Amino acid sequence: MAHCVESMAFTGATPWHGLGKQLTENQPIEVWAQEAGMDWEIKETPVRFMSDGNHEKSALLTYPERKVLFRSDTQEPLSVVSQRYQVVQPREILEFYRDLTEMSGFQLHTAGVLKGGRKVWALAKTGQSTLLRGNDLVEGYVLLATACDGTLATTAQFTSVRVVCHNTLSIALDKGQGVVRVPHSTQFNPQAVKDELGISVTSWDAFMYRMKHLSERKVSHKEAEDFFLTLFSTQSQGNATPLATQPMKKALALYEGHGRGAELNTAKGTALGLLNSITEFIDHERRAHSQDHRLDSAWFGQGATLKQKALNQSLALLA
Structure with a gap:
């Protein structure tokens, strides 16, 4: 059976799904890229097709409105998209966290590749946590993910993890607080996403209040x-x-x-x-x-x- 998770890396205890390669904490982005299988690029090329071979004027033609996305390492095709489609590279997902991990106390927790490269993600601890009565600890994370097969916009969102059972729950409350979505028709701007998500830092307090x-x-x-x-x-x-x-x-x-x-x-x-x-x-x-x-x-x-x-x-x- 084909696996949905192609590769991933994690720190700390083995994740609830039991997948991935364990790393020690505070590894540089370069190590994460290699160990999580994210050290490749999404390339693009025009869609080309061969006209009817029985025709005297048969030729290799180009369909100008579409392009094929493919992996730089394996040459495997990922999807066919419009010419307006803006690619977000696997490395960009990790680079999003560089200043957060180096200056703001975040720690990368998991990162990896799904569906042969069609979807990539990284998850980092924010350092925020709340202890509910009875020692029920809930920790805060930020998840950044993207897909090139039309199933997901580039999405940054706050996520909570209940430590006792490792259950995950996205924090999406009133007016979309706690989540930022960038459609692939627009350029991904990491700083703009951080700024917008930063406005929602209070989402954690609002979430835990509820x-x-x-x-x-x-x-x-x-x-x-x-x-x-x-x-x-x-x-x-x-x-x-x-x-x-x-x-x-x-x-x-x-x-x-x-x-x-x-x-x-x-x-x-x-x-x-x-x-x-x-x-x-x-x-x-x-x-x-x-x-x-x-x-x-x-x-x-x-x-x-x-x-x-x-x-x-x-x-x-x-x-």
């Missing part, structure tokens, strides 16, 4: 059932139909005491416990072809979407 209140919001059995029924439902001809189901049952079991940290005061019988059960389900328990496919979904795909829906639903309980 997490604290979620940890204090007691939830009845009926409210918990309604939460999962709403979350695991599809719209069919105007009617919400629960996906009754193994996923819903598994998430409910995690909430009811089988999840990591489910017995902590912050999680047991609380709205935060509901949210934690979903992040754990997505990161650790949801069916996936492999752990690397699980990572891709949890950060960028359907898993990330379900986490955001769960965050919105749990925050609605505070209203």
Whole structure:
């Protein structure tokens, strides 16, 4: 089976997905580029095609509105894009963190290549953390990722990690605070992204303020059932139909005491416990072809979407 994660590096404990090469902390960007498999470039060339070979005037022609992106090291094609498409190089993703790690106390935590080079990312610790009651520690990170296959704009966002279970949750609150997206139709400007994200540094405090209140919001059995029924439902001809189901049952079991940290005061019988059960389900328990496919979904795909829906639903309980 083809792997979604082609290469990656990490520091500290082995990540929840169990993938990658371990590095010691405070390695230079150059080492990260090599060990994370990001020391190559995205090249581009015009789309060319051969006209009908049976025609007397057959020739190699160029389609001027499109170009092919390919890897400099393997020559493998990555995608076909418009001429307006602005490439963001794997090395640029790492270079984004150079001044943050050298002057602002950030530490690169993971970086790597997904889907044969179509998607690359790097994740760094910000140094921010909050200890909720019962020693439930949550740490702050910044994730920068891009894709050249049309699945993702270049995206910088604050991300939280619940240490007891390594569950990840993107911090996207009111008015998009905590996330900056740069479409590939425009030039990626790292400093502009940092400036815009810097305006949202208070997002961490706002996020943890709400997490604290979620940890204090007691939830009845009926409210918990309604939460999962709403979350695991599809719209069919105007009617919400629960996906009754193994996923819903598994998430409910995690909430009811089988999840990591489910017995902590912050999680047991609380709205935060509901949210934690979903992040754990997505990161650790949801069916996936492999752990690397699980990572891709949890950060960028359907898993990330379900986490955001769960965050919105749990925050609605505070209203």
